[in-house]
Amino acid sequence: MSKASSESSSTAKISSFALIAIIITLVVAIMALFNAVQAYLMGEVDVATILLIVGFIGVGACTYMLLQMRQRIIRLRIEMPPITTTIECRKCGFKTVREFQRGDYIFKEVEPCQKCNEKMLITAIYREVREKMKATFPF
Amino acid sequence: MNMAVMLLAALATLQKWLLQMPGELFSQIVSIIFIFLLLFSMFYGQRLQLRIWLNEIEGSLYKLKYLRDEGRRIAIEAIKEVGKPQTDPTPKVDRFLEYFTISPQSLDPVGIVWKLEHILDVRDARFKDEVKLLAPSADETQINNLENTLEAAMALNYIYKVIRHYFLLGKKTLSLYVIMQIQMILPLVMREAEAYASALKAFAYGQPIGDGVGALVAAKLMHGFPVRKVQKDCVVATVPLEGRTAYIIKAEGPGGNVGKPGDAIKTIIEENEGKIANIIMIDAALKLEGEEIGEVADGVGAAIGGPGVDQFKIEETILKYRIPINAVIIKEDIGDAVSPMRREIFEAADKAIERIRQLILERTREGDKVIICGVGNTIGIGQ
Numbered sequence: 045m046s047k048a049s050s051e052s053s054s055t056a057k058i059s060s061f062a063l064i065a066i067i068i069t070l071v072v073a074i075m076a077l078f079n080a081v082q083a084y085l086m087g088e089v090d091v092a093t094i095l096l097i098v099g100f101i102g103v104g105a106c107t108y109m110l111l112q113m114r115q116r117i118i119r120l121r122i123e124m125p126p127i128t129t130t131i132e133c134r135k136c137g138f139k140t141v142r143e144f145q146r147g148d149y150i151f152k153e154v155e156p157c158q159k160c161n162e163k164m165l166i167t168a169i170y171r172e173v174r175e176k177m178k179a180t181f182p183f
Numbered sequence: 184m185n186m187a188v189m190l191l192a193a194l195a196t197l198q199k200w201l202l203q204m205p206g207e208l209f210s211q212i213v214s215i216i217f218i219f220l221l222l223f224s225m226f227y228g229q230r231l232q233l234r235i236w237l238n239e240i241e242g243s244l245y246k247l248k249y250l251r252d253e254g255r256r257i258a259i260e261a262i263k264e265v266g267k268p269q270t271d272p273t274p275k276v277d278r279f280l281e282y283f284t285i286s287p288q289s290l291d292p293v294g295i296v297w298k299l300e301h302i303l304d305v306r307d308a309r310f311k312d313e314v315k316l317l318a319p320s321a322d323e324t325q326i327n328n329l330e331n332t333l334e335a336a337m338a339l340n341y342i343y344k345v346i347r348h349y350f351l352l353g354k355k356t357l358s359l360y361v362i363m364q365i366q367m368i369l370p371l372v373m374r375e376a377e378a379y380a381s382a383l384k385a386f387a388y389g390q391p392i393g394d395g396v397g398a399l400v401a402a403k404l405m406h407g408f409p410v411r412k413v414q415k416d417c418v419v420a421t422v423p424l425e426g427r428t429a430y431i432i433k434a435e436g437p438g439g440n441v442g443k444p445g446d447a448i449k450t451i452i453e454e455n456e457g458k459i460a461n462i463i464m465i466d467a468a469l470k471l472e473g474e475e476i477g478e479v480a481d482g483v484g485a486a487i488g489g490p491g492v493d494q495f496k497i498e499e500t501i502l503k504y505r506i507p508i509n510a511v512i513i514k515e516d517i518g519d520a521v522s523p524m525r526r527e528i529f530e531a532a533d534k535a536i537e538r539i540r541q542l543i544l545e546r547t548r549e550g551d552k553v554i555i556c557g558v559g560n561t562i563g564i565g566q
Contacts, residue, residue: 127523149437151565169391170529
């Protein structure tokens with residue numbers, strides 16, 4: 045058990061070495077951009093261009109890697125959307141909705157109705173999914 | 184920090200050197216770098232591509248490993264919580280995750296269905312016994328749910344191991360075809376693994392899953408009428424429907440159970456000496472991309488998945504008595520089939536009931552007997 049927990053936590057963790065390397069590269073890339081400005085002011089347009097390209101590539105690569113790391117952690121989570129249980133009174137139609145509790149099942153008789161004291165029934169258990177923006181296709 | 188200082192010093196030196204360099208030399212250096220990159224891509228391009236693919240597979244393997252570990256953890260926690268075992272169940276769960284089933288030899292296919300059925304029965308009985316030993320305090324419903332949880336954990340363990348196998352094999356041999364194949368099917372494998380991961384908690388908590396929509400339809404039709412048990416792990420209720428007598432069949436809930444609808448349908452047909460006007464089967468079916476979740480469609484044939492034993496039995500019996508068979512399916516994707524039931528799928532059950540009523544009115548006469556069988560895992564659905 046402990047082995048599995050430690051394994052799963054190590055899977056989800058970001059490597060500190062990788063993080064330090066990204067931060068150093070980012071600093072160097074920003075420095076390259078400053079140097080590019082300096083070179084341009086000195087009239088060395090070719091050098092300025094190269095440093096500018098190096099700087100932008102560095103900043104872009106670091107941002108991409110940081111975003112990828114964040115995405116990896118988000119992807120590693122098992123999302124559990126809330127499950128709702130609908131309870132209905134078959135006699136008076138009184139309806140309540142609550143969060144799913146262990147032991148609930150559809151057509152289970154539960155607590156008496158608040159209005160008519162008749163036993164209530166679980167009539168629905170489902171999860172609601174909020175659809176992400178759907179890509180529109182002509183077909 | 185020393186590394187950072189060194190890098191900054193190197194950058195300053197580079198800038199100084201570049202500033203002193205004549206323009207011609209600079210463009211020559213750029214040309215040399217370009218030619219070098221061209222030659223590199225010619226000779227090492229494929230290897231580079233292989234490395235990129237291997238990296239992609241490795242990234243997915245991390246996720247599969249995480250899902251496998253989560254599956255194992257959830258299964259162990261559920262067993263401890265529900266079963267209250269005297270000893271730590273971890274070693275037994277680890278052994279359970281490695282179980283395998285050898286399918287029967289098919290060189291001579293005659294009678295293979297019965298051999299397969301026997302193997303599956305043995306497997307089922309063994310799983311149940313193991314779960315009972317793992318969770319001595321669990322009741323029948325909880326045992327079924329724990330069995331389903333362990334099976335989902337087993338599936339995750341198996342997927343992880345197979346992908347790891349091909350990843351390591353590809354890394355060892357640097358074979359383009361091994362790596363390419365695994366990289367190409369990876370998105371589909373990941374979808375399936377994610378579906379099993381979301382199924383874990385549903386099984387552990389006994390929540391209805393998308394696959395159970397067939398059972399839900401049957402439960403809605405039979406609720407309030409007396410039910411009796413039929414072989415195997417199924418229940419049947421005799422319900423008056425549109426002036427006909429309907430035998431509604433489903434797996435016995437609310438524990439995670441699919442039963443053997445093939446045996447149940449055969450039993451009811453034989454009890455009625457074959458005098459059944461129509462059989463309607465309801466099941467969840469995989470939707471094609473672009474189709475709506477919860478779409479209801481009807482057709483003909485035995486709507487039942489699994490290894491094929493029950494479908495074979497149903498087809499054999501209806502052929503013997505020449506009984507027409509119709510099917511109503513509710514469309515969903517693989518992720519929805521094993522994860523907690525979505526609202527759209529739950530609401531589709533009422534649409535399916537409407538379609539069944541329509542089919543009965545169109546295909547049978549008043550006073551006829553019909554069988555309506557809701558197929559699927561009945562976890563979280565009573566009757």
